[in-house]
Amino acid sequence: MTWWCKRLVLLGLWLASVANAGAMVLDPAAQRVPLWTALQAVADPQGVLTPAQASALAAAGHGQSLRHPDHAFGHWLPYPYWAQFSLGNPDAESQSWLLTYELPTQDEVRLWVQNGQGDWVEHLQLEQQRPLAIFSGLLYPTWRLKLQARQEVRFMLRIDGYNLMRFPLYAVRDDRFVLTQGNLHLWIGVVLAVPLVVVLYVITLIPVAADRSLPLFLAMAACEMLGSMWVSGALHQLLPWFSRWHTGWLGWAGYVGLLGLSALHARVFLGTHEDAPVAHRLLLASAWVWLALVPGIALIWPETSRLMLVMGGSLHAFAMLYLAWRHHRKRAEPHRLLFLGVWGVYAFSGLLYVLYRLIQLPIHVTLISNFVQGSLVAALLGSAVSAQIIRKRNLLQASMQRAQDRSLFYATAQHDLMQPLQSVSLYAQALRSAPTRQHDTLIRGIDEAVRAVDDFMLGMRQMVSPPDEYSPYWPVEFSPV
Known part of the structure; x- marks a missing residue:
């Protein structure tokens, strides 16, 4: 033919x-x-x-x-x-x-x-x-x-x-299938390498930074990676003994755990116990909902599990985005801005999933966005944690330097004050036994010694007074003579 x-x-x-x-x-x-x-x-x-x-x-x-x-x-x-x-x-x-x-x-x-x-x-x-x-x-x-x-x-x-x-x-x-699988494995490896590097870096910070947010961040990263591996299919490929039903539940549990842990992490990371006590209590309630209530409902009505994750997770993301925005407005700092970016990514991903349910977006749009989201969030949140730790370390170093400067200043002040005070003591002892004709001379010496003390105290007050715009992190530098 x-x-x-x-x-x-x-x-x-x-x-x-x-x-x-x-x-x-x-x-x-x-x-x-x-x-x-x-x-x-x-x-x-x-x-x-x-x-x-x-x-x-x-x-x-x-x-x-x-x-x-x-x-x-x-x-x-x-x-x-x-x-x-x-x-x-x-x-x-x-x-x-x-x-x-x-x-x-x-x-x-x-x-x-x-x-x-x-x-x-x-x-x-x-x-x-x-x-x-x-x-x-x-x-x-x-x-x-x-x-x-x-x-x-x-x-x-x-x-x-x-x-x-x-x-x-x-x-x-077959050849097209092999080529496609190779490209997918390459992209999966590249995307998962980013959170792995960030996690390893944060682990190195644990011995040098006593920060309660670090263990929560590592737990969140583990949950995010578990969910990402499920979305990409890598979890089933890695552990084929688990059916896709089982890996689906593992991935679902990873995302639910991530949402619950994120509420606990925000309480520590943003310091809501000091700035926002109401938000502090609401975050704790949200953690209980995700870690206890949602799994309980899923056990009774498993058909609602993905719907709760999609709709509830989207609402959670927008609520956390609002909370992060409020805290950033109160005190604009780099780590708070990065934290705001984290929940901006989650809110965008949640919006995509809602649209996926409503208007039937292409499958690859939600799969790719959800998979890349994990890498991007881990990078942003890891950077936020690192920025916060570096900020705390700088504040601690500045505080130690101020303490050292104060010690040196007080030692110098004690030395400079000792001479006029000793002079006053000597003049006072001499005044008791001196003849009347010498009293005026001794009294002038006492006046000069007291005036020297007053001048020194005035100079010290001018030296340690802060500038007009007070900053809690203003470093005091002393140059004792």
């Missing part, structure tokens, strides 16, 4: 696939084929449908076509969905593809294939077909597909979990 004939056959099959949304022809020359146009989505509110039942519903016209690649189902409290689709090989030779579901945070994704007898057989993912070992998982669900010459195969995909129900499904060639 000539090249032009083959192109015409593929074009005819493609037109047939457009007319029949249940079929998708895989071009042998393609590297990556999006499959959303071939999908028929079927809702499973009770979560009890079998592949055959879901396929029958789709054949009876109860399936829904996707309006665009980012079409989502179940905006607030999602339930399982099925997707039926068919893949066809128009070539005279067999084809091998990888089917990828490119959403790492979906809790469960399963695939069934219809065999020659019309039965549905579950098709295992790649990672389920080999021995489990550390780093043996994949960033997102992937299956190996083999299509014989002129063969068309029907599939049923079932997704379940607490996310929105989306179908980022692609047929990908």
